[in-house]
Amino acid sequence: MPQSQPAKGGVIDVQALIDERPFTGYQWLILILCFLIVAVDGFDTAAIGYIAPALVQDWGIQKSELGPVMSAALFGLAFGAIFAGPLADRVGRKRVLVLSVFFFGLCSVATAFAPSLGWLTALRFLTGLGLGAAMPNAVTLTSEFAPQRRRAVLVNTMFCGFPLGSAVGGFVAAAMIPHYGWHSVLLLGGVLPVVLAVLLVFLLPESVRYMVLRSYPVEQIGKVLQRVTGAAATATGYVIGEQAPATRSPIGTVLSPGYRLGSAMLWSTYFMGLVIFYLLTSWMPTLMKDAGFTIERASFLTALFPLGGGIGTIAAGWFMDRFNPNKVIALTYAATGVLIYAVGQGTGSQVLLGVLIFLAGTAMNGAQSSMPSLAAAFYPTQGRATGVAWMLGIGRFGGITGALLGAELLRLQLGFDMIFTLLAVPAFLAAIALMVKHFGGRPAGTTETGGRPVATH
Secondary structure (H helix, E strand, O other): OOOOOOOOEHHHHHHHHHHHOOOHHHHHHHHHHHHHHHHHHHHHHHHHHHHHHHHHHHHOOOOOHHHHHHHHHHHHHHHHHHHHEEEEEEEEHHHHHHHHHHHHHHHHHHOOOOOOOHHHHHHHHHHHHHHHHHHHHHHHHHHHOOOHHHHHHHHHHHHHHHHHHHHHHHHHHHHHHHHHHHHHHHHHHHHHHHHHHHHHHHHOOOOOHEEEEEEEEOOHHHHHHHHHHHOOOOOOOOOOOOOOOOOHHHHHOOOHHHHHHHHHHHHHHHHHHHHHHEEEEEEEEHHHHHOOHHHHHHHHHHHHHHOOOHHHHHHHHHHHOOHHHHHHHHHHHHHHHHHHHHHOOOOOOHHHHHHHHHHHHHHHHHHHHHOOOOOOOOHHHHHHHHHHHHHHHHHHHHHHHHHHHHHHHHHOOOOHHHHHHHHHHHHHHHHHHHHHHHOOOOOOEEEOOOOOOOOOO
């Protein structure tokens, strides 16, 4: 969409003003706060995996009994995202963000004191609801405060907090569990977001695009905009110069004829990406061991897959800001498919196999982590939180599918090369879906919404 220019007569286009001003310290603060949100999100999402061995030993249960506990958070993440998106488009990004971070923090604390597997499963589901609600709104808020010229790389950089939080959780668990027990990891994973939620109340602003859309007082918008841009708040009104559907319903916007095809393709792409990601992260060590590698070598090779994720994510964002983002991410998924296929053929040399796994992980993580940025740029303000959240929520079922599919492929006793050949298929399907979205074009026949001046109070 072409960049809008500030309107005449004292009425300012807020996005045009953000686009033309330098990136300020206050915008860096917003970026850092959202980075911390997804980092504690990543920590709490991965926590159950890190405490599982100690939990099994402490409670004297079978590993298989943890299956419902492991999947409970995934279902919570999916439903939390699906319900929180429309809510954020109605009541505001900040309000839902603060409540969701506070909620999953409290649930994590409660999980540390779960007396049984049943309670543990229920509390992990509730924790997942909060986790699923937090991430899409952090993406939306970051996107709406970022200048267009740097939006993708900034959103992708913020999103790197999730894998970093997950990785830090592993080191923290290794240090704390021997001395303080598995409960300590969940307690820390609960206290940190509660403290962060309190900070968010005082430090995080509401999205100015949302405030204009919902006709907040001009003075309130002006104060936030002045802190964000450093420009004096002298406007008589504010607008958001964007084309959007006439409907005021967030869900109606995402499912409207102009956005329906793009929405379906975003869901399909994210679903396919998580099929690959969860199948490999859940089953790659087993696949490697079955292919003849030692447990130590299988673990080392598996660890190479997420290692280049941060590089891939930031690089993908950089290219998205300079070229057509749909084509950039479609090409990255296609490269993922080629590299995954090559992994299945490269077992003859461990060095070559390690390089291929690292490159496949860099491409895979770069493409998948760029999808929230792609979704945020696709939807108008009135449906942005819903659009991003529904993509993330529906895509979570791809993760569940990937974990189950891995078990089925192992049961069929397919060879290492055949499994990786089959696994390249969803990567190519993801690339095709994004090209369909690209050639489907922007919604046509829409009217200007949110572009009315806000009355002076």
